[in-house]
Amino acid sequence: xxxxxxxxxxxxxxxxxxxxxxxxxxxxxxxxxxxxxxxxxxxxxxxxxxxxxxxxxxxxxxxxxxxxxxxxxxxxxxxxxxxxxxxxxxxxxxxxxxxxxxxxx
Amino acid sequence: xxxxxxxxxxxxxxxxxxxxxxxxxxxxxxxxxxxxxxxxxxxxxxxxxxxxxxxxxxxxxxxxxxxxxxxxxxxxxxxxxxxxxxxxxxxxxxxxxxxxxxxxxxxxxxxxxxxxxxxxxxxxxxxxxxxxxxxxxxxxxxxxxxxxxxxxxxxxxxxxxxx
Numbered sequence: 001x002x003x004x005x006x007x008x009x010x011x012x013x014x015x016x017x018x019x020x021x022x023x024x025x026x027x028x029x030x031x032x033x034x035x036x037x038x039x040x041x042x043x044x045x046x047x048x049x050x051x052x053x054x055x056x057x058x059x060x061x062x063x064x065x066x067x068x069x070x071x072x073x074x075x076x077x078x079x080x081x082x083x084x085x086x087x088x089x090x091x092x093x094x095x096x097x098x099x100x101x102x103x104x105x
Numbered sequence: 106x107x108x109x110x111x112x113x114x115x116x117x118x119x120x121x122x123x124x125x126x127x128x129x130x131x132x133x134x135x136x137x138x139x140x141x142x143x144x145x146x147x148x149x150x151x152x153x154x155x156x157x158x159x160x161x162x163x164x165x166x167x168x169x170x171x172x173x174x175x176x177x178x179x180x181x182x183x184x185x186x187x188x189x190x191x192x193x194x195x196x197x198x199x200x201x202x203x204x205x206x207x208x209x210x211x212x213x214x215x216x217x218x219x220x221x222x223x224x225x226x227x228x229x230x231x232x233x234x235x236x237x238x239x240x241x242x243x244x245x246x247x248x249x250x251x252x253x254x255x256x257x258x259x260x261x262x263x264x265x266x267x268x
Contacts, residue, residue, distance in 0.1 A: 024212070024216065025215075025216035026216040026219050029216070029220075030224075041241055041244035041245045041248065042213055042241055042245050043213075043244060043245025043247070043248035043249050044244070044248045046209055046213055046245075046248075046249075047249060050209075050252065051252075062212075066219070068218070068222050068223055069215035069216070069218050070214070070215065070218050072211050072212065072214060072215030073212065074215065074216075075211070075212035
């Protein structure tokens, strides 16, 4: 099983992990926009989450429908064990790459 | 005819005659005008009061119903505009539905609508909020379409391998 993550995938996975029980589309998008300081479309978030769900990094469940959503249900996401492993792997790779740089005087 | 019977008949006759007179008096009283019944001054005051109460009640009823009609019309208009504002442009929602996979048709429009209503609309107003919604839809078309095409291509490749 490959634990490689793209840059956006890592950001989405970290946002889901950070939001914990409140991780659903709108919150994840807002979190990403505020952290990455750029516009993020809801489509990009959902397709990334869908892809990671296929890989087993995240799981989803449907919540209760609410009035402000026009009676539509929320889809909550949760990071699974392979997702945490992928994040750790991504951090290790980044650390190893940074270690390659010569120390500055 | 005994003495007793004659006395009784005359008694009943007296009572009947008294009742008849009383009834006639009542009928006469009913025929009397206000002036004749209560005197000219009291009758005038009663008539004035009657006219005033009648007028007030009628005009009040009319004005109240007129006001209510206006109020409900204004209220309906406000509600209609509020509903219109609270929802993004319909065609943009349709556009999103076309590209969305079946399993995301609940959550994605819900997320956009929630953010539109709770965050964007109160902060930026109707026009900018609608622009934001359309921008989100347009930006979301390509990722969903790409995902769909990739899935279809993957499926086609798999079928080709099996054959």
